[in-house]
Amino acid sequence: MLGxxxxxxxxxxxxxxxxxxxxxxxxxxKALRNLDFSLQYGELRFLIGPNGAGKTTxxxxxxxxxxxxxxxxxxxDSIDLTKHQEHQIAQLGIGRKFQAPSVFSTLTVFENLxxxxxxxxxxxxxxxxxxxxxxxxxLHHRLEMIGLQxxxxxxxxxxxxxxxxxxxxxxLLMQEPDLLLLDEPAAGMTDxxxxxxxxxxxxxxxxxxxxVVEHDMEFVRQFARTVTVLHEGTLLREGTMQEIxxxxxxxxxxxxxxxxxxx
Ligand SMILES: Nc1ncnc2c1ncn2[C@@H]1O[C@H](COP(=O)(O)OP(=O)(O)OP(=O)(O)O)[C@@H](O)[C@H]1O
Numbered sequence: 001m002l003g004x005x006x007x008x009x010x011x012x013x014x015x016x017x018x019x020x021x022x023x024x025x026x027x028x029x030k031a032l033r034n035l036d037f038s039l040q041y042g043e044l045r046f047l048i049g050p051n052g053a054g055k056t057t058x059x060x061x062x063x064x065x066x067x068x069x070x071x072x073x074x075x076x077d078s079i080d081l082t083k084h085q086e087h088q089i090a091q092l093g094i095g096r097k098f099q100a101p102s103v104f105s106t107l108t109v110f111e112n113l114x115x116x117x118x119x120x121x122x123x124x125x126x127x128x129x130x131x132x133x134x135x136x137x138x139l140h141h142r143l144e145m146i147g148l149q150x151x152x153x154x155x156x157x158x159x160x161x162x163x164x165x166x167x168x169x170x171x172l173l174m175q176e177p178d179l180l181l182l183d184e185p186a187a188g189m190t191d192x193x194x195x196x197x198x199x200x201x202x203x204x205x206x207x208x209x210x211x212v213v214e215h216d217m218e219f220v221r222q223f224a225r226t227v228t229v230l231h232e233g234t235l236l237r238e239g240t241m242q243e244i245x246x247x248x249x250x251x252x253x254x255x256x257x258x259x260x261x262x263x
Pocket of ligand 1: 031058
């Protein structure tokens with residue numbers, strides 16, 4: 001059942017995700033309230049908002065980490081994610097990456113990717129089993145995509161912070177998710193690493209859909225097509241970065257600060 005649903009073909013121009021009337025309550029405090037949000041296949045959507053706006057909570061609900069007190073989250077039209085557990089949601093095709101990279105530092109880049117392949121085998125048998133030529137092709141394709149071909153045999157622990165982040169994105173891609181949820185993927189990166197990360201996200205979004213929670217407004221300005229602004233647990237504005245930057249209400253909720261890098 002889960003497998004069948006996960007194999008539905010993406011249809012560009014249609015919704016992959018629809019959130020309706022979402023409410024999340026932590027001991028009576030509403031981190032999300034009456035939130036409606038939708039996303040089309042192939043979007044690279046940036047989610048911004050001041051601290052405590054509810055961005056992480058929204059990703060937590062989508063991936064099943066947090067259960068809402070009200071509302072629904074539909075994936076691919078008919079799958080209500082609120083009715084599924086975290087591991088089932090991962091199987092359905094939603095991958096989550098947290099801010100800090102978590103790679104196996106004593107294994108090589110290649111081994112990290114190989115271990116992450118969508119497969120039925122356990123961790124150890126996956127490590128020792130021979131890869132098929134089709135799998136090797138997929139691995140090399142992802143290595144090339146994340147720009148780590150020349151470092152395939154190096155231990156992941158020796159990579160720079162930026163390279164570890166790309167490796168983790170590559171590991172996520174080995175699971176072939178239809179929707180990726182990324183939490184500040186460029187945090188702590190150098191300018192050139194940040195640029196490469198933006199290009200990588202754009203490349204990924206030619207085949208998959210991405211939601212990025214981001215605080216770095218320069219990064220958002222450079223790579224966002226559509227930006228969603230959350231404030232106090234609900235949707236404040238949605239539009240291009242230019243529209244968002246010129247919006248008085250958005251400027252207000254950022255406490256009068258200009259919407260600048262690190263805001
Ligand atoms: N497990 C929890 N228990 C109690 N309150 C929580 C919990 N998780 C989040 N909150 C509260 O819910 C609100 C929204 O938090 P959330 O982390 O989603 O915001 P955010 O927009 O991601 O903020 P930031 O940009 O600072 O990460 C905050 O006021 C936060 O303190």
